[in-house]
Amino acid sequence: MFGNSENSGRGSKKFYDPYLDKEVTVGYYQQRKLLWFKNDMTQLVTMQSGDEIIYSYATTINIIRGRNKEYIFMIIFSLPFSVFMYWAIDTLHRTGK
DSSP: OOSSSTTSTTTSHHHHGGGTTSOOEEEEEEOOOBTTBOOOSEEEEEEEETTEEEEOHHHHHHHHHHHHHHHHHHHHHHHHHHHHHHHHHHHHHHHTO
16 A cells, blocks of 8 residues: 555545556655655555546645645744743742642
């Protein structure tokens, strides 16, 4: 299966059911290990059945860009939140509460 989990859109049975018993061309890659991160699951890039493009490279790029925006938001949000929590816990500790 492709995707990051059975629950992902491309990893679910729903996504593949219409293409059972049909010839499809699938383009995928396996991510190389990067520092401590390793992902053994194949990553879908393109999927085509005859003239129908089911999943395109552009779709994959848009998903990656969308996820990158989410990650950037999480990083930007988590830094001030972490500083605030450090300050709040330190303040509570100093006041003895």
